[in-house]
Structure formats: C-alpha cells, structure tokens
Amino acid sequence: MLPDNVFITLADIEAARDRIAPFVRRTPVLTSDLLDEATGGRLFFKCENLQQIGAFKARGACNAVLSLTDAEAARGVATHSSGNHGSAVAYAARLRGIVAHVVMPDGVARPKAAQVERLGARITYCAPNQAAREAETARIVAETGAALIHPFDNLQVMAGQGTAALELIEDAGPLDLVMTPIGGGGLISGVSTAVRAKLPAARMVGAEPAGADDAARSFASGRLEPMDHPNTIADGLRAGLSPATFAHIRRNVDDVVTVSEAAIVEAMRALWETLKVVVEPSAAVPYAAILEGKVDARGKRVGVVLTGGNIDLDRLPWIRP
C-alpha cells in the first residue's frame, strides 16, 4: 500500500492530462433547466459515462500504463476490478500493445466482463471479496512480472482521474461545489486535488451509498474504518479506502454524505429522463444526495462527475422482473 503522507499535486494532474490527451475523450458537460428548477441550483454534469470504456477509469489507467518504462511495460500489467477499471487497464494495455491480466469477481455484471474480453485482456475469476481479489492478483504479478495497476491505491491513477476535474472547471466556469461518488477513493483524491488548486473557495463533497459508508465513517472518526459487507446496488462503490486515498480525502474534502438505495435508483431514472444519459448506479450517487436533501444545491453552481454508464440495459433497477 502507498504511504499516507504522499500527495498528488496539480502538476501531476496536468502532466497526466498531457500524457493521456490523445487516448481519452474530452467528455461533454451537460446541464438541464428541469434539473436546475428541481434542485434550485445550477448543475453541471461531467459525462464520463461517455468516456472511452464508458467510465472515468480510462483516465487513471491510461496515465498509469503510459507512465511505465518500456522494460516494465514489456512484462504486461495486472489488476483486479469489479469491472470498469479492468476495462480501463485492458484499453490502456491495448493502446500500448502489451498484455493485461484482469482479476474479476465471480458474478460480475455480464457487460463489464464482455467488454474486458473484447479489449483483449486475460480474465481470471475469483471469489467476490477483496482478499481473494488481491491474492489472485498478487499471484499473477509474482508469476509473470506484470506491473500492478491498482484501481485506486496508485498515485498515477489518482492523478489521471483528476483530469476530469480540469475539464469540468474549464467548461463550466467557476463552481461553488463539486461532487463525486466515493468507492476506493481514487477519483475523489484526484478531483479534490484539482478543485483545491483551481477553485480554493469551492466546497468538495463526496457521496456514498449508506450500505457502503466506510468513507463517511472514516471521515467522521478521523481513522480509516474498514469496509465490511458492503450492501448496495452501486457495484462500483463497494471497495474500501486505502490509507493514501483517505489521506487525500482528509486533506481536501469538506464533507462525505450517504444516500439510500431508493434515492440512487430515483436519481438514475431522473438523469435519464432529463439529460438522456444512462448512468450506472454508482454514478447517480451524488445527484441522489441532492435529491435526498443531504446536499443543498440551492443558489449554487454545482459540478457533478457522472462516473460511468456500464449497466445492463436489459436489467434496469427500476423495472420489476
């Protein structure tokens, strides 16, 4: 694990932006008068669901894989992921022409595994818990010499994720509040670093499902609390923080709020009906926090990162089977 006294900087994020620019999309920032009327704020949605591989994870993975030396890259890369980071590493490895090993939990959503396969990575399935994933990945790294591209506990990954905030701020202009979901904390580590540097007066708020609230508990107690038995539809947010991402959150983030499962589903549906974007449950969590009154958007210019759109449309959570 990374130490908790090393922080990424704006310069790291700007270097990442230049490194990954040819390989990621500058995603649109969408607004909706209807959502503004409903919330009383002016909301700017950074549509990373339209990013390469359908999620912001392409940014961090590209930055990390493209930062490897040629000698390191020649032995390939490995990671574990519930889906989007696996696709992102596969995508980045394909760009670089190297092998990607992706460890995925049994029962992972079908479209996520299919996308990893389509991108040419080698998938290894394991039991659906953090320990099994890490052990299987460690075995592959030991056997092949592949470079581990951790989904969030990696400074290059955090810096890559932060590039989404640079674009959001450029396109939306000054913001009073910026929100992201929190899973392992890689995205908010990067985004909050960019926000602190570019918009010193803005509030930075993370949002989590109540059923996977390790970041909220850790933020409240000041100690890294374990994630036990996460229980949420937001499958991208079931990972727990690392010491390094928790340190970034403590330094840069003003609040961490939690939301109900019902609000997540309601937010997904509202974003579809107004913005015409389909996002995965994890991506709907910040807007769910506004819907549920956990964050007050009234009178504020609010930037929200819509993190991803990899969902099985055949199984939308608001449709009863």
Added chain:
Amino acid sequence: MLPDNVFITLADIEAARDRIAPFVRRTPVLTSDLLDEATGGRLFFKCENLQQIGAFKARGACNAVLSLTDAEAARGVATHSSGNHGSAVAYAARLRGIVAHVVMPDGVARPKAAQVERLGARITYCAPNQAAREAETARIVAETGAALIHPFDNLQVMAGQGTAALELIEDAGPLDLVMTPIGGGGLISGVSTAVRAKLPAARMVGAEPAGADDAARSFASGRLEPMDHPNTIADGLRAGLSPATFAHIRRNVDDVVTVSEAAIVEAMRALWETLKVVVEPSAAVPYAAILEGKVDARGKRVGVVLTGGNIDLDRLPWIRP
C-alpha cells in the same frame, strides 16, 4: 404546403445558428474505435440525442418560433407531432413565453407525451393518421390564430435542423459521406444544404426503414410518391415527404437507402454497447444501413446524425416481454 421551387441556403442556416445558439446545446461528436474496426470507416456521430428535449427537433422549432414577429407570437403556436417536434415546439414556446398547442396521435409513446406536458404545452389527441393530425391542427389554428409550426414543411424549421451539420463539420473535419434518417425530410433538407455548401465533394445519403420507404421510392421514380401505411418501429420516420423537402432531396442528396427492422434494433444495441448512447429507433437507421451493407463506409470519413434518444427504457425492443 410550401412550393417546391424555394430552397434554403447556407446563409439561412448560419442565421439560424446565431438565432438559436443560446437555447440549444452544442452536442458532442463521438467516435469509437470498435465501430470503426467493425465498419472499416472512421465514423463521427453527432449526438443530437443529447440535445435539448432529446432530439435535433429543438433546433428547427427554436428557429421557427424565434423568427415570429411579436404580434404573431402573441397568438401562440400550434403543431402536430408523433412526439419530438411537439416537445421542441413546447420548449421553444416556453422560451418565448407563449402558448403551444400540440396535436398528438392516440397511442403515442408515453415518455414523449409526458415531456410535452412537462414543458407546459396543451395537448390534443387525435386518430393516429396524418389526415386527422392535420385537420385537428388546422382547427386549432383557425380557432386561436396560433402560428402553425409544421414539423418539416417549413423553411425556418429546415434551416434550424441544418445547424447540426455545421457543428458536425466543424468538429469532425472533412467528411467523405454524411448520413441522416429521412422521415418528413426536414432534417435532410437542412443538413444536405449545409453539406453541399461546405463539403462539395462529400456524398449525402438518406436512410429509411424499408417499411416507410416513400423517400426511397420517390427518389428512384423522380416523383413524390405517397406514404401509405408505414410499418416500422422507427416511429419518428412514419411521415411522408412534402413537395418542398422532396425538392431539397432531389437537389442535394446522392442516394436514399432502406433498412430492415432487425438491422435497426441491432444498430440501437450496438450504439449503446460501444458509444454508451441510447438512441430511439429512428436515430439508428443510418448506422443500420452501414451494418446491413447498404452503404459502404470502408476507407471513408463518415458523419452520422444520431437524431434523438426519446425512448421508453422500460420497453427496449431487444428485450422480449
């Protein structure tokens, strides 16, 4: 009906662009390496599914409604529409603070009617055929003095739709081929005028469902053929051409191709899985033509207008009930 010897010009489209700029989105142009590999071309998708009201129709309606004099506007506007144009007129009328009357066919998709209502328009339902729609709209115009904003047989509407092509060409750069679907022909009238002026060497191709192929038959025969009993999932393409839109097609369009219903559904699904955009069946028709081999994209830079995304996600056509 408009005469068939009056044509819109690039200047009309540029004036429309300036008039509507504050009120419509500059939608993103997305590309996908996977789709390029599948088709052998370089495809640029203009995402009008992310436009205000979820369809390019916002462009034409805004241009027409904002072009009215204050005296004309004061009596309101009226139109008939299977959905998207109705929302677009409601949206434009709300911007201008005037009443919109929208005539919709019985059985119209629920989300389309709901959106028109949410935008504050007055809906009148009628029998689901062109004659009933036109008669009901004429009655409202006679009673209220509202200005008729025809969905396609209106030069300001055509010019507004053409603004999508100006943006597509600016963002994608030179194109060898540009494609749109054809319903009543308003979109292709505007887009083809812009393409002829900006990209004189490019091919301009329209695509239709085989079950609503009046434009293809008219293009082949050189006479305006009637649309009888359209039978297609692409509910936005069931209208027939007008003399004016047919004249624009004859002047500006190189070919009109038709596609099967199965290809439309396959194209919708492929666009979702690769671009992460959900489009309505009508919008998938040009890509369906490439999938089905009706248009050869190999080695070409191809611009495709994805016309709209107003679909009921609870009833996706690739899911058996």
